[in-house]
Every structure is written in C-alpha cells, then in structure tokens.
Amino acid sequence: MPSPESPAAPFTPLDLQLVLLRRMADHNPDLVEDARRALGASAADLREANRRWQAMLRSPRARSAASRYHSVLGEPESAAPRRIGDLECEARQWPLPLWPDLRFEVLVADKGAVWNEWLVRAPGAGSPRLRTLDDLTPWSCTVDEAARAFAPARPLQGSAPTRWGLVFTAPDAEGRRHEVVAEFTWGLLQRTTTGGRRP
CATH class of the missing domain: 1.10.10 (Arc Repressor Mutant, subunit A)
Incomplete structure (x- = not known):
C-alpha cells in the first residue's frame, strides 16, 4: 500500500x-x-x-482540469448549464467538509476546459449580512456576495492565479462611505483595504 x-x-x-x-x-x-x-x-x-x-x-x-477535479472529488453534487456573457458552460459543484455552507464550483466550458474554479454559497444556505465595513471579515463572504451587497463593484486583476479583487464603496458604522479594495482567494474574502472617504 x-x-x-x-x-x-x-x-x-x-x-x-x-x-x-x-x-x-x-x-x-x-x-x-x-x-x-x-x-x-x-x-x-x-x-x-x-x-x-x-x-x-x-x-x-x-489530464484536463475538469477530469482532475472529478478524479479527486468524485461526481459533483450538482451540474447545471450556465451562461456568462457569450460563454456557455456547465457549473459543477461539490461539498467540502471544511466549509459546509459553501460549495467548490468549477465552470466547465467546451471540451472540458475549466473557465473558473472557486468557492460559492451552497444552494439554500443563508447569505451573510453585508451592510458595513465591519461585516467584511476574512472568510465571511464570496466574490458574488460582496459584489451584490456593495454594487456597483468593479473587478480587479488578481495578484496570482486563484485570486480576485473587487473595488466598491461601503459605509462604516457611522455611515461614512469609503472606497474599498477587497481581495479574494479561491472566491473567499481574505482581506480589505480602504482608501479615502467618498462623498
């Protein structure tokens, strides 16, 4: 063995x-x-x-990235067609014990090419309450959740593979608005930095 x-x-x-x-x-x-x-x-x-x-x-x-994930994680818990702009793909999701309220999602395009791979909120799981800067704690939310809560958010090129960034404005506890740069790894929030106050 x-x-x-x-x-x-x-x-x-x-x-x-x-x-x-x-x-x-x-x-x-x-x-x-x-x-x-x-x-x-x-x-x-x-x-x-x-x-x-x-x-x-x-x-x-x-092997292809899609095949690699299947060999490691087995059959996905769910697989559904997804259209993102002009891209047609299949969203495959797997549970991971470490994050029971999340799913590891792989977007598979034509011929098994993987377009994206990250953590997303599990279907039926409650979304975090994101209203102020204080709510943006490490591992508290996914890219999609932050983008929706603080729309409009502008995407940033990540500093390395599997990393993403968002720029948006968010209020502090006193209601003053700040420009925020949020950094994500594998789709999960890692840290935020704030710039100057916004009107």
Missing part, C-alpha cells in the same frame, strides 16, 4: 482542501492554522498536498 508521500497515493478531497488553504495562508495564517488542525492535518501535510498538486498541474501527462 503506498505511503501518503508516494506519488502513487490518491489525491483526496482532504488534500484539495489543504491546497485551498495553502493559497489563503498568505493573508490569514491564523485562520488557516485553525482550519488545518480541524482537518487533522499537519503543516507538513499541507506543504506536501500543495507540492503534489503543483506537480499534477505541470505533469506532461496531466
């Missing part, structure tokens, strides 16, 4: 959750540490999962 360190060992849903956490550790190491412990994984497990994932992505024998 292969050891967990062996390249032949299956890459599991636990490993994928560790990969998501590895990207989030740059902004919220304390939250990531707590989540890692909740999964029963060590820091070495997190590093190894990320190393193996990167090796899978770079392998000359790499």
